[in-house]
Amino acid sequence: MTQISLARQSKITEEMNIVAIDEGIDPKKIRELISLGHVVIPKNINHHFSPKGIGKGLRTKINANIGTSMGHCDINEELDKLKIAILSGSDSVMDLSTAGDLYSIRKLIIENSNVMVGAVPIYAVFASLVSQNKELFDMTDDYLFDSIEEQCSQGIDYMTVHCGVTMKTYSMCDKSNRIAGIVSRGGALIAAWMHHHKKENPLYEYYDRLLDIAFKYDVTLSLGDGLRPGSIADATDAAQIEELIVLGDLTRRARARGVQVMIEGPGHVPLNQIQANIIIQKRLCDEAPFYVLGPLTTDCAPGYDHITSAIGGAIASAHGADFLCYVTPAEHLCLPTVEDVRLGVIAAKIAAHSGDIAKGIHNSLDRDIKMSQFRKDLDWEGMYKMAIDPELPKKRRQDTEKKVCTMCGKLCAIDIHNKMVK
Amino acid sequence: MTQISLARQSKITEEMNIVAIDEGIDPKKIRELISLGHVVIPKNINHHFSPKGIGKGLRTKINANIGTSMGHCDINEELDKLKIAILSGSDSVMDLSTAGDLYSIRKLIIENSNVMVGAVPIYAVFASLVSQNKELFDMTDDYLFDSIEEQCSQGIDYMTVHCGVTMKTYSMCDKSNRIAGIVSRGGALIAAWMHHHKKENPLYEYYDRLLDIAFKYDVTLSLGDGLRPGSIADATDAAQIEELIVLGDLTRRARARGVQVMIEGPGHVPLNQIQANIIIQKRLCDEAPFYVLGPLTTDCAPGYDHITSAIGGAIASAHGADFLCYVTPAEHLCLPTVEDVRLGVIAAKIAAHSGDIAKGIHNSLDRDIKMSQFRKDLDWEGMYKMAIDPELPKKRRQDTEKKVCTMCGKLCAIDIHNKMVK
Numbered sequence: 151m152t153q154i155s156l157a158r159q160s161k162i163t164e165e166m167n168i169v170a171i172d173e174g175i176d177p178k179k180i181r182e183l184i185s186l187g188h189v190v191i192p193k194n195i196n197h198h199f200s201p202k203g204i205g206k207g208l209r210t211k212i213n214a215n216i217g218t219s220m221g222h223c224d225i226n227e228e229l230d231k232l233k234i235a236i237l238s239g240s241d242s243v244m245d246l247s248t249a250g251d252l253y254s255i256r257k258l259i260i261e262n263s264n265v266m267v268g269a270v271p272i273y274a275v276f277a278s279l280v281s282q283n284k285e286l287f288d289m290t291d292d293y294l295f296d297s298i299e300e301q302c303s304q305g306i307d308y309m310t311v312h313c314g315v316t317m318k319t320y321s322m323c324d325k326s327n328r329i330a331g332i333v334s335r336g337g338a339l340i341a342a343w344m345h346h347h348k349k350e351n352p353l354y355e356y357y358d359r360l361l362d363i364a365f366k367y368d369v370t371l372s373l374g375d376g377l378r379p380g381s382i383a384d385a386t387d388a389a390q391i392e393e394l395i396v397l398g399d400l401t402r403r404a405r406a407r408g409v410q411v412m413i414e415g416p417g418h419v420p421l422n423q424i425q426a427n428i429i430i431q432k433r434l435c436d437e438a439p440f441y442v443l444g445p446l447t448t449d450c451a452p453g454y455d456h457i458t459s460a461i462g463g464a465i466a467s468a469h470g471a472d473f474l475c476y477v478t479p480a481e482h483l484c485l486p487t488v489e490d491v492r493l494g495v496i497a498a499k500i501a502a503h504s505g506d507i508a509k510g511i512h513n514s515l516d517r518d519i520k521m522s523q524f525r526k527d528l529d530w531e532g533m534y535k536m537a538i539d540p541e542l543p544k545k546r547r548q549d550t551e552k553k554v555c556t557m558c559g560k561l562c563a564i565d566i567h568n569k570m571v572k
Numbered sequence: 573m574t575q576i577s578l579a580r581q582s583k584i585t586e587e588m589n590i591v592a593i594d595e596g597i598d599p600k601k602i603r604e605l606i607s608l609g610h611v612v613i614p615k616n617i618n619h620h621f622s623p624k625g626i627g628k629g630l631r632t633k634i635n636a637n638i639g640t641s642m643g644h645c646d647i648n649e650e651l652d653k654l655k656i657a658i659l660s661g662s663d664s665v666m667d668l669s670t671a672g673d674l675y676s677i678r679k680l681i682i683e684n685s686n687v688m689v690g691a692v693p694i695y696a697v698f699a700s701l702v703s704q705n706k707e708l709f710d711m712t713d714d715y716l717f718d719s720i721e722e723q724c725s726q727g728i729d730y731m732t733v734h735c736g737v738t739m740k741t742y743s744m745c746d747k748s749n750r751i752a753g754i755v756s757r758g759g760a761l762i763a764a765w766m767h768h769h770k771k772e773n774p775l776y777e778y779y780d781r782l783l784d785i786a787f788k789y790d791v792t793l794s795l796g797d798g799l800r801p802g803s804i805a806d807a808t809d810a811a812q813i814e815e816l817i818v819l820g821d822l823t824r825r826a827r828a829r830g831v832q833v834m835i836e837g838p839g840h841v842p843l844n845q846i847q848a849n850i851i852i853q854k855r856l857c858d859e860a861p862f863y864v865l866g867p868l869t870t871d872c873a874p875g876y877d878h879i880t881s882a883i884g885g886a887i888a889s890a891h892g893a894d895f896l897c898y899v900t901p902a903e904h905l906c907l908p909t910v911e912d913v914r915l916g917v918i919a920a921k922i923a924a925h926s927g928d929i930a931k932g933i934h935n936s937l938d939r940d941i942k943m944s945q946f947r948k949d950l951d952w953e954g955m956y957k958m959a960i961d962p963e964l965p966k967k968r969r970q971d972t973e974k975k976v977c978t979m980c981g982k983l984c985a986i987d988i989h990n991k992m993v994k
Contacts, residue, residue, distance in 0.1 A: 219978055219979060219980065219981050220981030220982050220983070221976075221977070221978030221979070221980075221981040222978045248980075248981070248983055249981075273983065276983060277983065280982055280983075286988075329941060329944045329945055330944045330947060330948050330986070331948060331986070331989045331990070331993070332985060332989040333985050333986060335983055335984075335985045337985070338985035338986075338988040338989045338992075339983065339985075339988060341989065341992065342988050342989070342991075342992045345992050380944070380985075380986075381943075381944030381948075382929065382937070382940050382944075383937060383940060383941050383944060384944075418944075420929050420930055420937075421886055421887070421890045421926050421927065421929065421930035422890060422929075422930035422931070447886060447922075447929070447930075448922060448926045448940055449940040449944050449947070450922075450925065450940055450943050450958055450959060450960050451918075451959065451960045452955065452959050452964075452965040452968075453959065453961055453964035453965045453968060454918055454919070454922060454960070454961065456879070457878070457879050457882050457918075457919050457922055458922055458926070460879050460882065460883055461883050461886040461923065461926055464869060464883045465843070465883075465887065468843045468844060479968075480968060481979075482955075482965075482977075482979075483965055483968040483969055483977060484968055484969060484978040485977075485978045485979050496873075496876055497876070497879050500869075500870060500872075500876060500879055500880055501883065503870050503872060504842075504869035504870045504880070504883055505843065507804065507842045507843065507869070507870060508842055508844035508869070509844070515842075517872050518803065518804050518805060518870055518871040519751060519803070521803075521871045521872050522751045522752045522803030522804075522805060522806075522840075522871050523751055525752060525802070525803070525871070525904070526751060526752050526753060526803075533874065533904075536872055537872060537873065537874050537875065538872050538873045538876070539875055542875035542876070543874040543875045543905055546874075546875060546901075546902060546905040546906055547905055547906060552643075554643075555643070555904075555905060555906050555907075556641055556643030556644045556906040556907045557641060557902070557903075557904075557905075557906060557907050558642075558643075558757055559642030559643040559670070559671075560642050560702055561642070561670055561695065561699065561702070561757055561761065562757075563755050563756055563757045563759070563760035563802075564752075564753070564755060564760075564802075566708075566760040566761060566764050567753045567754040567755075567760045567763065567764070568753070569764075570760075570763065570764045570767050571746060571753070
């Protein structure tokens with residue numbers, strides 16, 4: 151039984167209670183939101199950890215992508231990334247490994263993670279074909295679904311599946327004047343397979359087979375946006391919206407089968423189109439949780455895309471996005487380092503928290519009020535405690551024995567004002 | 573004669589022509605915007621450089637604060653900050669020095685700057701009193717205005733003056749339930765002086781004297797928000813808005829006297845209140861250019877406030893803010909280093925450009941389209957050229973002889989899709 155099917159039977163599970171306590175919300179309300187599909191609890195029956203909820207009325211959660219690549223494969227480094235991501239406050243990691251012993255890497259990451267673990271099963275499918283010197287086109291339907299089931303049985307809590315890349319949607323993308331074409335790895339791989347075989351996407355055609363596997367392990371589907379824009383000039387085009395319409399239908403089918411589902415979103419989006427993207431997704435997908443990748447508000451800042459995505463992510467969260475995939479400074483350039491992972495998580499946390507304050511999430515302002523009170527009192531230890539990263543401010547402070555800082559010294563506004571009102 | 577008074581006489585000055593070319597806008601339109609006060613060209617008659625415009629319909633400009641402090645005073649380091657700020661693309665610097673030989677430091681910065689230079693004259697006033705072991709309260713009206721005139725005669729292009737901290741507005745602030753009180757250095761200093769002497773703010777009481785000096789050198793007034801919120805919980809409160817009403821009146825008086833004027837804004841503002849702050853400022857101050865400090869969308873990220881302010885700055889710019897004051901990673905902790913200045917400028921540029929795309933500034937999307945085309949072609953040299961910082965992406969790229977990057981390797985979406993559509 152899955153969380154959504156239990157919720158529909160009016161059962162409040164242990165997981166729902168944990169989420170209720172974490173969010174400060176009545177467990178009955180959590181159960182109701184899960185039964186409606188407005189909230190999901192990604193937790194595989196084979197992965198044992200304290201879960202979190204994602205969706206309407208809950209704190210915005212963040213995810214950190216980790217995993218080996220064919221250009222850089224070091225499992226210990228990836229485990230270090232896992233560690234730093236969790237330590238820095240990530241609510242989730244995705245294992246996107248495409249090199250090395252993928253089964254063992256996935257096993258290690260799931261075993262070592264006390265946060266939800268996601269995967270994009272098609273990566274492992276194609277990566278293993280490549281490692282066997284086979285072509286992408288050699289994938290069969292059974293090979294695909296067997297690999298998905300294997301990954302689910304290992305304990306992944308949610309999986310990105312690019313079911314919305316159909317003959318129709320990808321032909322709309324190819325016929326359009328898109329600048330960047332398809333930039334989703336999974337989307338491009340599936341589209342290439344479909345193009346070669348002149349066949350429909352098996353993840354779409356045999357969607358029920360996918361639902362059966364997801365139901366069995368209570369793996370949450372994260373319906374991927376294979377046709378997401380890869381340039382802000384391509385954002386919110388017909389192909390992207392057509393895919394979203396397909397994902398809306400698939401959302402309803404998943405819910406009917408008792409499978410939890412969330413929707414993935416762009417990508418590269420100009421600031422003034424972000425709100426519209428959230429409104430459209432919530433409407434077309436019946437309020438399914440929205441998991442956005444960025445979005446980046448300009449294409450021109452490689453090396454600093456954690457900042458660009460913090461801008462887009464904060465706005466998305468403020469308007470109702472529920473789950474932010476971090477972007478690291480390495481995006482568009484290379485596989486992220488451990489330090490990139492840390493910086494990506496912190497930037498995403500700033501975005502998520504800024505959005506939570508804006509959308510009025512329960513108690514989200516409390517931390518800022520406490521921080522401001524410590525600031526007013528020039529209480530540095532208090533400030534460190536309230537900081538998203540307590541270590542860096544401590545390191546940066548010079549003359550730590552002094553009450554004021556080196557920015558203003560004797561002309562400290564707070565000190566002057568405190569003395570005045572005494 | 574000032575730019576605004578010449579514009580009103582239907583004269584198109586050399587400065588207006590330079591701005592028109594820079595922005596790709598008809599010089600007649602620029603003249604009109606200046607005559608209305610919707611655009612300013614901060615340029616002192618004694619500072620010789622190629623000026624930029626700030627205001628309605630123009631690209632969002634950014635400013636980098638530099639300057640010595642009592643806790644850290646090294647003029648060569650400040651000149652290095654000036655250099656890196658300009659090199660990284662800042663449109664302006666403010667000399668906020670409060671330690672050392674302030675006259676000579678200001679002279680050096682103005683001489684070495686080919687971008688507009690701003691100052692907060694009251695800092696030098698109070699800093700020199702402190703250096704003479706005098707009290708803040710020893711400031712006289714003549715001492716204040718003589719120092720302002722001296723600074724203007726040296727060639728500063730615009731000056732922050734906290735004229736809106738009046739007996740009425742600061743009493744509203746003190747009586748309120750503000751968490752952080754007054755956090756503007758200039759505002760706190762002026763308020764302390766007023767509190768001690770039980771006298772009105774001389775910058776308000778003798779505003780005409782200030783206008784005469786500003787007119788003489790065509791120094792643009794930047795009406796400071798001395799009562800800006802220093803905690804997001806304090807944002808958009810009555811004291812802040814009352815001060816803005818005062819600044820609206822002072823805007824009209826400045827324009828009537830032929831003095832260019834812009835308005836400074838918060839500060840610490842929750843994401844969902846930023847747009848309202850811009851609308852209110854534009855309405856109350858008759859479309860005067862808006863110069864925002866951040867804003868920060870959470871108080872909880874010391875060490876990363878360049879990211880937090882990029883979020884707020886991008887949204888502010890998108891909704892009509894014209895000029896962004898950068899915030900560095902050192903904010904709330906210590907005087908910024910040269911590297912902090914560089915990171916602050918880049919974050920502010922990302923914010924300004926994201927906002928420009930959103931508000932539809934002429935040609936602003938072109939760069940992103942070019943970047944995306946280079947990305948689609950896997951043309952790395954082209955990408956570096958379009959990057960806000962071309963150096964870092966080059967350094968970060970591993971295996972630079974390869975076409976794809978270490979993130980995806982053989983599973984590069986762009987490469988797969990390009991081959992498919994060939």
